[in-house]
Amino acid sequence: MAAACARTLCKVGWALLDSPAGLRPGTVYRLVGNVSAQGSRRAYGTGGTGVRSKLLSGLRGGGGRVVGCAFLLGGGLGLYHTVKLQVQQHLAEEDTKVPGGGLKLTLYQYKTCPFCSKVRAFLDYHRLPYEIVEVNPVMRKEIKWSTYRKVPILMVDSEVQLNDSSVIISALKTYLINKEKSMSEILRCYPELKSVNESGKEVTEYSNKYWLMLSEDETLETYPEKDLQKEEMKWRKWADDWLVHLISPNVYRTTGEALASFDYIVREGKFGAFEGFFAKYFGAAAMFLISKRLKSRHNLQDDVRQDLYEAVNDWVAAIGKKRKFMGGDQPNLADLAVFGVLRVMEGLQAFDDMMENTKVKNWYRRVERASLNHEGPN
Template sequence: MAAACARALCKVGWNISASPAARRPGTVSYLVGNVTAHGSRRTYGTGGPEVRSKLLSSLRAGRGRVLGCAFLLGGGLGLYHTVKFTAQQHLAEEETKVSGGGLKLTLYQYKTCPFCSKVRAFLDYHGLPYEIVEVNPVMRQEIKWSAYRKVPILMVDGELQLNDSSVIISSLKTYLINKDKSVSEILRCYPELKSVNDSGKEVTEYSNRYWLMLSEAETLEVYPEKGMQKEEMKWRQWADDWLVHLISPNVYRTTGEALASFDYIVREGKFGTYEGFFAKYVGAAAMFFIAKRLKSRHNLQDDVRQDLYKAVNSWVAAIGKKRKFMGGDEPNLADLAVFGVLRVMEGLQAFDDMMENTKVKFWYRRMERASLNHEGRV
């Protein structure tokens, strides 16, 4: 619309300037000279009758060329603003593609939850903007609208609900690679499977949670070397099935560490004044004993730090000396999963001990930079 108007103005301006009236010599210089001679006050009609008469005569004589110039100038400015607007619109569209196709993402989380941290690591690395709703872990009023009572929950455009950290990551990664399908269409590839466990409790599992739903050509582009896809899936599952279970026994290893951990949880979480007080002291005591049970359930050593060190060194050994990340020069989904899980220990004794007594430090620092700089943005 704007471009059409600009072209029309240019055409009209050219026709006017080419008309006989516009070709009369001296009309423009006379008009400009007249305005200059009588000052800006008189050009606005404040002079005497003689001045106004001369001015009107000049306008009649020079109106062709002046109007032509005006139309040409107006058309040029219109065209300039049209091009500028189009360029800005194009850049905005490109930015929308970069930021996840314009998806509005809202993450319901506990900040210190390793599964929530995994999702944040993915979103941060890929530069996807998102809002956070911190859920009160006692009342959970923030997710009372949801039949799914766990976190993380990711809402897409305020309508589509994604549950389970691995499903969230797999479906969004698929969407970023192949935007021909909507997130809701992709989500159908990860159906819920409900069952009852040995304790008689209903549990929900998700099929294909570690798979990306891509075409053969897209899969070859993402995983150019043989075995890359299986390796990524293996270590993503390892992060969920093993590494996560080492966190609680290590951060609640002693009463002092349990208290320090809950002090951090209360500071970073969403607690009321009294809830925070009871969570810090009662929760720390409870988790100290629960950590002992978890140690027994997962057959951990008496010194649970040794299991943490062994797991982390196994991860570093799997990456090897020739790769910066398991994904090569760039992190893959396994890198992001392991980084997200380990990150929840930052600021605690378990994290400091891990960094000092394992070989994970250099990989971890590279992951920090990649996440902070949104290096996965495409």
């Protein structure tokens, strides 16, 4: 409406400037009448014929050029303000759009859990807003409603429950790329598989958890170079099957490190006063002993630091010198997974030793900045 009026005023102005002495009153009536027809006459004054008489007398008196400039200036200002308003409205609409298609995400986690850290790294990088529910590691009452008794758990719109960090990440990434499928439809592509492990304990695994469920065209757009998808999947699996198992033996390597680790866990976790005291001292002692068993189970060296150093140097070597990240100029899912696992050691001696004695530091800081600055694609 405002834009139409402004354009009409500009037409009047140009007509007056082109024919300052010969513009007929009927022409003015017709042009100005267009404005009136598209909006309320009250918006432009209630002077009626008196206003028209003054306008026409000005034209007959040789003031057509001045009046034309006035019309042109008024129309130009009107168009300017109309465009400005439309731009502001568009920006406001963009600001109110929720990334991830408006999903409401709630993450049930332990802050110091490497699998939970992986999920947070993905959510932060991709600008997906989420709420955190810190779970008490002893009672776990925050997830008593779920038959799945581990973390992370991600609830989507308070209806769809995603379990397992790699399933969560793959499903969300699929959803961000393929907007045609609902989260429930995507989740059906990652069926549960129950089995019994060597200890006779029932365990749950998930099929396809390192795959993105995309069309052929979407896959080519996401992975434009040959073997990028296989490489990403290989290192995501490596992070789950090998790297994560190096964390506990390294952070509980000595009694002093075990105590420092549990001091951090108690500070960052959700513990009561008694639980915190018990966890700090008894938990540290227990995990120091357990870490020795883990060392034997995973065939680690006597100095477990060496396994950690070799692992992160293998990772850096796989990226190579020509890439900032394994994903190229931007982190991919493997970058975020490895970063998420390593991040849980920050503030502990194992992390400081790793940064000082390996080549991982520059890559780690780049991914850290990308995650904290939410640099991922919308």
